[in-house]
Amino acid sequence: MLTKQVLKKEIDYVRDEHLEALYNIIRAFSLPMEDNVTSPDLNLVADIEDWQSFIQATYGCLADDPIERGAQGDYETRLSL
Incomplete structure (x- = not known):
């Protein structure tokens, strides 16, 4: 079973250039859902x-x-202006 502890251990193996992307993904999942969001x-x-x-x-x-x-x-021919 995947736990937070397993994820925390795996973060040590993430390359430095991928840390910002990983951080953004984690933030996207940790933000609280807005109450006023409605279904389409x-x-x-x-x-x-x-x-x-x-x-x-x-x-x-x-x-x-x-x-x-x-x-x-x-077309009809008109006078030039």
Whole structure:
């Protein structure tokens, strides 16, 4: 079983250049959770998932019939300023 004592012993074997990263990881896990943190809005999550499934279903649907730009046409000639 992993205990704090085992972790403390292993810290002695960490290279000096990795100490700052290890410290940041430890700090991230030791910070208290904020009381006002809420779970993501389920409606927003559903909308995102719907959008992603729409893209997956329609991506490449025009590959066999590509969109082509028509002729430019003629513009009226105006007086220069």
